[in-house]
Amino acid sequence: MQERKQSKPSRSGNCAHCGGRVQTRTSRELHIHLRTVYLQCQGCGWKGVGELHIKHDLARPCVVNKEALLPLAPAAIFRESLKSAEA
Template sequence: MSTYKLVCPHCHGRMRIRTSEGKHIFLRIAYLQCQNEACGWTVRAEFEMTHEMSPSGMANPAIKLPVADVAQRRAAMATDTDQPDLLDQLEVEATSI
């Protein structure tokens, strides 16, 4: 299981979620802060569920999202890629400075 790392676009430091609030079952508003004290950038972010990639094994009939098209599902399933993860690369570069 992987965790998503939030990286500050200014100093490439790690960011943390200070607080968040649910606006809708598919939308969460979060307030982020850079943990680099010299930077201290804060930002509002929105995390939204937009498409269903595969059906739930315990489907709730009240939950309705559009099914992702074939191209989106193939892209999500692609495991053999030479492209590095941008956020991981930024974090590596930040630690090597």
């Protein structure tokens, strides 16, 4: 679990306090599908900590890492069933 500094901050949304740009300053991997993100507002200077959690796959990858597989999202299950029916 290492903390990774980003060379260029990424845009994370708008600040709840001033509406300014919130950027991810750094992040730390806790699990293959979970990251702690450290945020900062470019307008008012607010700083906070959040989590990024990946909960569903939207499509199956060409190369599969069995440790990284997640359940398909409901819409993706529906799309895959349509593909199977057409085949």
